[in-house]
Amino acid sequence: MAELLQFIFSGLTVGAVYALVALGFTIIYNASDVVNFAQGEFVMLGGMATVFLAAAGLPLPLAAIAAVVITVAVGLGLYLFAIKPARGASAVTLIIITIGASIALRGAAQIVFDKQFHRLPSFSGDDPIHILGATILPQSLWVIGGAGVILAALWWFFRVTLTGKAVLATAANRLAASLVGIDTRFVVGLSFALSAGIGAIAGILVAPITLTSYEVGTMLALKGFAAAMLGGMGNPIGAVAGGLLIGLLEAFGAGYLSSTYKDAFAFVVILLVLFVMPGGLFGARSVERV
Amino acid sequence: MPALLRRFLPVLILLALVVALPFLLKSAYQLRVATLVFTAGLTAIGLNILMGQAGQVSLGHAGFGGIGAYAVAILPTHYGVHPLAAFLIGVTAAGLVAFVVGRPILRLRGHYLAVATLGMGILIAMVIQNQQALTGGPDGMQVPRMELFGWRVRGAETWYWICGAFLIAGAVLAVNLIDSPTGRALRAVHDSEVAARVLGIDVARAKLTAFTISAVYAATGGALLAFVNAFVTPDIAGFLHSVELVTMVVLGGLGSVVGAVVGAAILVVLPQVLTVFHEYEHLAIGLIMIGVMIFMRAGVVPTLIGLVRGRSA
Amino acid sequence: MSTVPILELDGISIAFGGLKALSNVCFRVEKGEIFSVIGPNGAGKTTLFNIVSGVYRPQSGSVKLAGTTVTGEPPNRLAARGLSRSFQNLQIFARMSAAENVMVGRHLKESRNVAAHLLGLGGRDNRASRARAMELLALIGLEGEADTPAGALPYGAAKRLEIARALATEPSLLLLDEPAAGCNPVETGEIEEVIRRIAAMGVTVVLVEHDMKLVMRISDRIHVLNYGETLAEGRPQDIRTHPKVVEAYLGRHGAREAAHA
Numbered sequence: 001m002a003e004l005l006q007f008i009f010s011g012l013t014v015g016a017v018y019a020l021v022a023l024g025f026t027i028i029y030n031a032s033d034v035v036n037f038a039q040g041e042f043v044m045l046g047g048m049a050t051v052f053l054a055a056a057g058l059p060l061p062l063a064a065i066a067a068v069v070i071t072v073a074v075g076l077g078l079y080l081f082a083i084k085p086a087r088g089a090s091a092v093t094l095i096i097i098t099i100g101a102s103i104a105l106r107g108a109a110q111i112v113f114d115k116q117f118h119r120l121p122s123f124s125g126d127d128p129i130h131i132l133g134a135t136i137l138p139q140s141l142w143v144i145g146g147a148g149v150i151l152a153a154l155w156w157f158f159r160v161t162l163t164g165k166a167v168l169a170t171a172a173n174r175l176a177a178s179l180v181g182i183d184t185r186f187v188v189g190l191s192f193a194l195s196a197g198i199g200a201i202a203g204i205l206v207a208p209i210t211l212t213s214y215e216v217g218t219m220l221a222l223k224g225f226a227a228a229m230l231g232g233m234g235n236p237i238g239a240v241a242g243g244l245l246i247g248l249l250e251a252f253g254a255g256y257l258s259s260t261y262k263d264a265f266a267f268v269v270i271l272l273v274l275f276v277m278p279g280g281l282f283g284a285r286s287v288e289r290v
Numbered sequence: 291m292p293a294l295l296r297r298f299l300p301v302l303i304l305l306a307l308v309v310a311l312p313f314l315l316k317s318a319y320q321l322r323v324a325t326l327v328f329t330a331g332l333t334a335i336g337l338n339i340l341m342g343q344a345g346q347v348s349l350g351h352a353g354f355g356g357i358g359a360y361a362v363a364i365l366p367t368h369y370g371v372h373p374l375a376a377f378l379i380g381v382t383a384a385g386l387v388a389f390v391v392g393r394p395i396l397r398l399r400g401h402y403l404a405v406a407t408l409g410m411g412i413l414i415a416m417v418i419q420n421q422q423a424l425t426g427g428p429d430g431m432q433v434p435r436m437e438l439f440g441w442r443v444r445g446a447e448t449w450y451w452i453c454g455a456f457l458i459a460g461a462v463l464a465v466n467l468i469d470s471p472t473g474r475a476l477r478a479v480h481d482s483e484v485a486a487r488v489l490g491i492d493v494a495r496a497k498l499t500a501f502t503i504s505a506v507y508a509a510t511g512g513a514l515l516a517f518v519n520a521f522v523t524p525d526i527a528g529f530l531h532s533v534e535l536v537t538m539v540v541l542g543g544l545g546s547v548v549g550a551v552v553g554a555a556i557l558v559v560l561p562q563v564l565t566v567f568h569e570y571e572h573l574a575i576g577l578i579m580i581g582v583m584i585f586m587r588a589g590v591v592p593t594l595i596g597l598v599r600g601r602s603a
Numbered sequence: 604m605s606t607v608p609i610l611e612l613d614g615i616s617i618a619f620g621g622l623k624a625l626s627n628v629c630f631r632v633e634k635g636e637i638f639s640v641i642g643p644n645g646a647g648k649t650t651l652f653n654i655v656s657g658v659y660r661p662q663s664g665s666v667k668l669a670g671t672t673v674t675g676e677p678p679n680r681l682a683a684r685g686l687s688r689s690f691q692n693l694q695i696f697a698r699m700s701a702a703e704n705v706m707v708g709r710h711l712k713e714s715r716n717v718a719a720h721l722l723g724l725g726g727r728d729n730r731a732s733r734a735r736a737m738e739l740l741a742l743i744g745l746e747g748e749a750d751t752p753a754g755a756l757p758y759g760a761a762k763r764l765e766i767a768r769a770l771a772t773e774p775s776l777l778l779l780d781e782p783a784a785g786c787n788p789v790e791t792g793e794i795e796e797v798i799r800r801i802a803a804m805g806v807t808v809v810l811v812e813h814d815m816k817l818v819m820r821i822s823d824r825i826h827v828l829n830y831g832e833t834l835a836e837g838r839p840q841d842i843r844t845h846p847k848v849v850e851a852y853l854g855r856h857g858a859r860e861a862a863h864a
Contacts, residue, residue, distance in 0.1 A: 035401060082580045082584070085584045086583060086584045086587065089583070089584075089587045090587070091400075092341075092347065092540055092544070093540060093583050093587050094583075096536075096537055096540045096541065096579060096583050097579070097580050097583045097584070099533060099537060099579065100575075100576045100577070100578075100579030100580040100583065101576060101580060102576070103572050103575055103576035103579065104572070104573050104575075104576025104577050104579075104580065105576070106572055106576075107569075107570070107571065107572025107573030107574070107575070107576055108573050110569055110572065111569050111570065111573065218529075218530070222408070222412075222529060225405060225408075226405050226408070226409070229401060229402055229404075229405040230405075233401050233402070260416075260419075260420045261416065261420065263412060263416060264412070264413055264416045267408075267409035267412050267413055268409075268413070270405065270406075270409050271394075271395075271406055271409050271410070274398055274402055274405070274406050275394045275397070278397060278398050278399070278402060279402070280402065
């Protein structure tokens, strides 16, 4: 029982990060149909920028805020200088552009930062908290709690604010949205900024646990993409569920099966789910219209 | 231009390239890089049958390359199989895996297909990575030399011609396929699945055919690469290599045989050239990818052909 | 002539997310007829075609092709049984040439030996299919555009190309889904001419069409759907004056138009 709980804790911690990455994929995809494979680099930038700003003498909270701002700026730059000029290109062309962006950002990070692994100090110490025989790091609570706060904020943004509703309208039907006067280019830019910000926060929250380096983005993008697809592309609830599920699967796979094959376990489950539900867990069943 | 000439023009261009390069390249190193381009180009031509003709994406094709490469490494080393037999076994095995795995996977569409093939590739890479006793794990393993009738196949030049011959053969097969009933069926599936079905095409079968053929190409390319390097590491089967292969196809131009090789050349040669810029290498590669895709959306070769046609018209 | 109808629908029903699209639709089409299915927008005409051609599977009811029950068989199997169709929204292979589009219709008549195709041994099939494609392109008046990419053809030509492509499968039953939709009067006239030629070749034609004048001119019998249910069936002159049809579908304006057709 304690063991199970232990796996759940670690699974939820990693899963929360995957969920945020998947959410980043979803937000950009819904606004623009672009699958942004540079999403993992946002997470990397958040963590790495915080590490280096803190090392430069900035207090941690200030460094974190500055890192989020920087990442948001990078996200906007990605949209303005790589995605927007290619407007109207095919989906696969746009994907290659984001892969190029991901490589470029990784390359830039290894120049601006370095190639070492870095660790941020934990926000509230490293004394594990004991719950029912299992332990959880305070930082894990920060990650899970942070993800929860972001989700709540997003919910508020999309359901309550006019700007958020404009984003939803654009996601539902871009042409109709622009006809009723929504600046869809602003919406797409906003979605890149938002995704970058979410990624950066995830990167900062998890850096004290998993370490960070210029390379961490690749694996996160891969897992986040898988999570988004598992949940059903374009569905934010699916993205979060998919992320948590993959985190838990990995934790159980590592705990009960073998740690070397933990990723394998997650992907086997993803494949099986997709064979039964080709549109993901929360994806709509599409009817072919001819 | 006669139809036959136009059809085989890509093959002729590649043939001229293979024959001319040894006169232009100065060192064994450059010849080796050209050989690497040929092996990658072969894989890209195959992947282009899947992506450019049938319109299906795969983010796991490096897995098939890994099967081919590790077959020629493992079978001779551990089981005393002749390298040539190992080569054939590896290529066949990759085809079989594709045929079996492809059936359920290819029912998925678009991004879902991408993530399923990604998962498949990762599973293959993971097996290679973790079966240390057989594969040497992350450190990789040596590939025994190919020996044919007492002749040890060695030297940069020998492998250059072998890989060049395979590239040409691969291009011929691909060009033949495009204008055959099967090729038309694949292209029909690409443009409208429902119309293809109504005309009697078994869409699942057509996709599986393209998937299997492209897997055989990838395994052949992987095995050749292993022979050329005389060494394999799990990277050959990894996710990043799969992404690289897809990038080659899209960068060079979806559906273009020459484009696949041009894409391979860009992604193989560029890092070699850019090593002089040391740490700016990745930044430069990324920016070049973005720039090419923004200004040549259809890929390098189709865009250039369009420019030439536009000017002469 | 045999008494077995070439197409027989019995009690076809289908619903999408609780919304009934078709309920209990029955009809028979005799060999050699031009049979039209009409009805206001949303009446379920295209859905009916999708069921007959195997794109959708009905929730209840059966489809019989020349006496054989084929309900739920996939489209490619139905094609082998001699059923082909065109689409309301164009489904041409835009990146292939006009001739290649029609050649794809020859798929079932061609060898499917992939190895031979890789080795370049598909030449005989290619020549035979190309020759047949040229004949069919001539039939629809597109022989001069054989090597034009289908995506570059004008709308009306593309519509006819779809018909030629469907004919290439040598169907005994051809479903045409709004072949004249979006066409100008000249193009509609061309389509009509093509349909008449097809019928003259002995191919049974089932037509979904909005252009009432066209329907009234060329149909042997007409089946009227409204909100997924059968409203009436009969010869054009009966349908034109059928009180229920006039009331529910044609309206005052349409009735006048049909009367003058």
